[in-house]
Amino acid sequence: MPVSEFSLIERYFAAHRFQRLDVALGIGDDCALLLPPADQQLAITVDTLVAGVHFFADADPESVGHKALAVNLSDLAAMGATPAWATLALTLPQADEPWLAAFCRGLFALADRYGVQLIGGDVTHGPTIVITLQVHGFVPPGLALRRDGAKPGDGLYVTGTPGDAGLALAATFGKASVAEGHAGSIRARLERPEPRIAEGLALRGIASAAIDISDGLAQDLGHILERSRVGARLEVERLPLSPALAASLDRKAAVMTALTGGDDYELCFAVPPERTLQLESSAAGWECRCTRIGVVTAEPGLRLVRADGSALHLEQRGYDHFG
Ligand code: ADP
Numbered sequence: 001m002p003v004s005e006f007s008l009i010e011r012y013f014a015a016h017r018f019q020r021l022d023v024a025l026g027i028g029d030d031c032a033l034l035l036p037p038a039d040q041q042l043a044i045t046v047d048t049l050v051a052g053v054h055f056f057a058d059a060d061p062e063s064v065g066h067k068a069l070a071v072n073l074s075d076l077a078a079m080g081a082t083p084a085w086a087t088l089a090l091t092l093p094q095a096d097e098p099w100l101a102a103f104c105r106g107l108f109a110l111a112d113r114y115g116v117q118l119i120g121g122d123v124t125h126g127p128t129i130v131i132t133l134q135v136h137g138f139v140p141p142g143l144a145l146r147r148d149g150a151k152p153g154d155g156l157y158v159t160g161t162p163g164d165a166g167l168a169l170a171a172t173f174g175k176a177s178v179a180e181g182h183a184g185s186i187r188a189r190l191e192r193p194e195p196r197i198a199e200g201l202a203l204r205g206i207a208s209a210a211i212d213i214s215d216g217l218a219q220d221l222g223h224i225l226e227r228s229r230v231g232a233r234l235e236v237e238r239l240p241l242s243p244a245l246a247a248s249l250d251r252k253a254a255v256m257t258a259l260t261g262g263d264d265y266e267l268c269f270a271v272p273p274e275r276t277l278q279l280e281s282s283a284a285g286w287e288c289r290c291t292r293i294g295v296v297t298a299e300p301g302l303r304l305v306r307a308d309g310s311a312l313h314l315e316q317r318g319y320d321h322f323g
Pocket residue numbers: 009013014026027028029030031032087088089090118119120121122123
């Protein structure tokens with residue numbers, strides 16, 4: 001007997017008990033009713049993951065559930081917002097209950113860790129799996145980390161080790177091989193990205209601009225530069241390469257992957273010189289690395305320079321769905 005849309009919602013989404021005080025009414029009615037804090041701005045973002053485009057149709061559903069939420073939380077992190085609520089619109093070709101159960105395990109494990117409550121959504125039938133997740137968070141007025149605040153002279157930084165997810169993706173397509181002993185960590189970087197929520201919150205009042213890296217460091221940094229009407233000088237020798245990336249690719253390919261590989265969900269941000277010390281003392285307590293990779297310049301455009309001062313040219317800045 002086919003399961004109904006309603007029993008799926010009951011069993012997999014409404015059954016998860018996690019109740020925030022600012023949710024007056026959660027899953028089950030025509031709308032959720034929420035109590036956003038009066039003194040904060042509401043930060044909202046939405047992302048869609050399509051089977052065969054953003055993940056393999058046979059990918060581990062628990063990882064898919066994790067990643068669907070993680071990429072959204074990453075946007076809140078890049079804005080310096082505290083996560084609060086989520087809605088989920090799910091299109092499924094069939095009511096595959098083992099898939100749904102595992103998907104929910106991954107989704108709710110991450111949601112619970114960040115105190116995010118699923119407050120509503122939709123389940124529909126369609127030709128392939130499509131996951132649309134929207135998340136809502138809060139940020140005090142004036143403290144959001146926008147893309148348009150970078151000024152010449154600001155230092156440029158990146159969290160973690162960009163390029164790992166790009167390597168994992170290249171390995172999946174047989175275009176690269178991961179050095180022995182690193183396969184697990186590299187896979188996890190692609191399938192289980194950790195949103196840099198704590199780091200985003202710590203950057204409130206410190207960073208002048210920020211973005212999360214979903215389409216490659218060079219391309220996403222380019223968005224900060226365009227929106228801020230500035231340029232940058234990025235010193236490629238400073239790029240923090242993970243041991244796994246450095247062991248798997250030659251130096252040039254590793255640098256290219258760090259610059260153009262997508263799906264990292266690290267933060268790239270600018271910090272004015274007078275707040276460098278503040279950043280350094282904050283970053284000393286972070287779980288991930290924080291590396292200075294360059295400086296914002298008045299001259300527009302992104303310039304990549306090697307240690308000897310010579311210029312490095314990129315053929316491709318990053319991933320573009322329509323490129
Ligand atoms: P409506 O037809 O009024 O939009 P639905 O029958 O689609 O309502 O959904 C019933 C309730 O279940 C609503 O509160 C909706 O927000 C919630 N819901 C539906 N799908 C999901 C889902 N994938 N995740 C969380 N809540 C969901």
